[in-house]
Amino acid sequence: MAEENKTEKPAAKKINEGDKIQIVKGEQKGKTGEVLMVRENSVIVKIGDHKGTGEPIKTVVNHKNYKRMK
Secondary structure, three states: OOOOOOOOOOOOOOOOOOOOEOOOOOOOOOOEEEEEEEEOEOOOOOOOOOOOOOEEEEEEEEHHHHEOOO
């Protein structure tokens, strides 16, 4: 009785770099941003630019804490 160990990971949300999302949970709740990078358990999102330096403001959001904007 040889059983195969299933190590398949659950499918991540169908999100791609450049997509717009809205954060629905956490410190940045209600903000919208652009996906910069998709990771296994989260996405890196640009939510704005720093007024003084012009540097992007980025945050990491878990897949279950955002929704894709249409």
